[in-house]
Amino acid sequence: MIVIQNARLRTVLRYIIPFVLIPAAVILSAVVFEGQRYLIVSLGIAALALLLFMTGFERKNIGSRRMVITAIMTALAVFGRFIPLFKPITAICVMTAVYLGAQAGFLCGALSVLISNIWFGQGPWTPFQMLAFGLIGLFAGYLSRFLLKHSLLLILYGVLSGAAYSLIMDVWTVLWYAGGFEWKLYLSAILSAVPFTALYAVSNVVFLLLLKKPVGNKLQRIKIKYGV
Amino acid sequence: MKCFEQLNPFAVAVYYLCVLGLIMFSMNPLLLAIALLTSVLSAVLTGTANGRAHLFSAIVFLVAAVLNPLFVHKGVTVLFYLNDRPFTLEAAVYGLSAACMLTAALYRLRELSRVLSSDKVLYLFGRFSPKLALLLSMTIRYVHLLRVRYRKIQDSQKALGLYDDGNLIDAVRGRARVLSILITWTLENGIVTAESMESRGWGTARRTSYAVYRVHAYDALFMFVCAALTALTAVGVYHSEVVFYPVLDMDLLSPWGIAGAGAFTLLSVLPLTINGTEAIRWRISISKI
Numbered sequence: 196m197i198v199i200q201n202a203r204l205r206t207v208l209r210y211i212i213p214f215v216l217i218p219a220a221v222i223l224s225a226v227v228f229e230g231q232r233y234l235i236v237s238l239g240i241a242a243l244a245l246l247l248f249m250t251g252f253e254r255k256n257i258g259s260r261r262m263v264i265t266a267i268m269t270a271l272a273v274f275g276r277f278i279p280l281f282k283p284i285t286a287i288c289v290m291t292a293v294y295l296g297a298q299a300g301f302l303c304g305a306l307s308v309l310i311s312n313i314w315f316g317q318g319p320w321t322p323f324q325m326l327a328f329g330l331i332g333l334f335a336g337y338l339s340r341f342l343l344k345h346s347l348l349l350i351l352y353g354v355l356s357g358a359a360y361s362l363i364m365d366v367w368t369v370l371w372y373a374g375g376f377e378w379k380l381y382l383s384a385i386l387s388a389v390p391f392t393a394l395y396a397v398s399n400v401v402f403l404l405l406l407k408k409p410v411g412n413k414l415q416r417i418k419i420k421y422g423v
Numbered sequence: 424m425k426c427f428e429q430l431n432p433f434a435v436a437v438y439y440l441c442v443l444g445l446i447m448f449s450m451n452p453l454l455l456a457i458a459l460l461t462s463v464l465s466a467v468l469t470g471t472a473n474g475r476a477h478l479f480s481a482i483v484f485l486v487a488a489v490l491n492p493l494f495v496h497k498g499v500t501v502l503f504y505l506n507d508r509p510f511t512l513e514a515a516v517y518g519l520s521a522a523c524m525l526t527a528a529l530y531r532l533r534e535l536s537r538v539l540s541s542d543k544v545l546y547l548f549g550r551f552s553p554k555l556a557l558l559l560s561m562t563i564r565y566v567h568l569l570r571v572r573y574r575k576i577q578d579s580q581k582a583l584g585l586y587d588d589g590n591l592i593d594a595v596r597g598r599a600r601v602l603s604i605l606i607t608w609t610l611e612n613g614i615v616t617a618e619s620m621e622s623r624g625w626g627t628a629r630r631t632s633y634a635v636y637r638v639h640a641y642d643a644l645f646m647f648v649c650a651a652l653t654a655l656t657a658v659g660v661y662h663s664e665v666v667f668y669p670v671l672d673m674d675l676l677s678p679w680g681i682a683g684a685g686a687f688t689l690l691s692v693l694p695l696t697i698n699g700t701e702a703i704r705w706r707i708s709i710s711k712i
Contacts, residue, residue, distance in 0.1 A: 238548060241555055241559070245554060255621075256617075256621055259617045259620055259621050260613075260614055260617040260618075262617070263561070263613040263614070263616050263617040264610060264614075264617075266561045266565055266613070267565055267609050267613045270563075270565030271606070274566055274570070310559065310563060313541070316532065317536075318532075409602075409606070410606060413606055413610055417610050421614050
């Protein structure tokens with residue numbers, strides 16, 4: 196794995212990629228390309244997410260190990276998306292982020308969407324989903340200390356991330372439907388998506404509580420044993 | 424010649440880019456009807472979609488076709504009133520066209536994911552970012568590997584008598600145990616993979632691809648035909664512009680319109696034609712002695 200040697204560059208990239216570059220690419224894909232080049236944009240986002248991931252470590256062998264573990268967690272998330280109705284994708288991204296770092300969480304979220312959409316259908320919505328799950332993972336990584344300590348906060352994070360996912364995806368709905376952004380349409384889209392939001396929130400909480408101890412212990416063990 | 428699936432991945436990608444682009448960009452009812460018919464035909468002939476997929480597409484089609492005239496009341500030709508809201512011909516035609524577009528695009532995307540298998544996708548995007556290509560291929564492989572390992576663990580647990588499907592609680596606990604073993608095994612194994620990659624010098628040089636696809640003369644010819652037919656269709660669509668609201672104004676059967684529709688039909692059935700010709704040549708070449 197390539198290591199970004201310059202510490203300052205690493206810090207700059209760490210914030211500029213998830214909060215400026217990737218959102219810009221997502222908006223660009225919806226507004227400028229009108230959703231036509233979504234596959235190229237999605238791959239671009241994945242490449243950026245990988246670059247972001249590279250800002251998360253300073254030693255080469257740690258990078259390779261962490262990448263393989265992230266790939267496995269991503270595969271688990273994809274595997275879990277085949278469960279009907281309840282999707283563990285958020286829970287797995289959060290676990291990855293909490294134990295392997297915020298950047299790994301972003302990569303896990305973005306990649307699991309990109310890869311599972313091979314089976315569930317790629318489309319102009321893919322970049323938005325990648326951003327949504329990526330950010331859910333990223334913030335879980337930032338808040339990892341608190342999330343690990345209190346189960347209540349973890350539950351709260353599950354609920355909030357379900358809501359956040361809906362809010363981000365409804366931006367896409369409005370842009371796709373109206374060709375521009377309108378607050379009225381956005382509000383009505385949010386209201387009409389309430390049942391789905393509730394379902395996301397519930398499945399997030401259920402899977403977070405289910406996976407917290409077993410998966411957490413295993414990741415912690417790998418972390419201590421190999422210094423990932 | 425080779426069959427369509429064996430063409431250079433780049434040529435295949437170009438073909439689907441052309442077809443999907445035309446389907447998504449043009450709101451020409453004739454073109455979209457052709458698109459739907461040909462994509463269904465090719466899905467049936469190549470066996471891309473099973474019964475459930477056809478049912479799903481039919482539902483998408485119906486919903487998309489009905490939604491527009493129910494909610495949009497633009498247009499002057501009122502067919503009938505529903506709850507005091509006008510149901511107009513223009514909105515109905517627009518809805519049908521949009522439904523054709525959506526369904527045809529769904530069929531074509533499904534076909535695309537069958538023809539462009541993951542190794543071909545990696546070949547296409549490996550040059551774009553080799554690291555990303557490796558990560559994607561590794562994850563896709565793990566998805567399959569997890570399934571295989573899950574079954575292996577399940578079988579061994581069953582053989583040990585630890586697993587009983589008759590009792591619900593037992594079944595759930597057994598499944599949780601299998602998952603737990605699966606995760607431990609795969610994570611531990613992943614570290615071995617990482618060490619192995621590291622010691623073999625991963626990331627020190629350019630990555631090469633297992634499958635090497637060359638651009639042969641017929642790939643070039645295929646791409647040229649695709650581009651020519653797409654250009655002709657685009658010109659035809661441009662010259663026979665369709666206005667839906669307020670009054671339906673379309674001249675679908677103008678010379679340009681017919682030329683465009685003809686070119687699009689040829690483009691849509693190009694893979695079927697290639698595979699059909701190959702099948703006939705194969706039949707003829709069989710020795711009758």
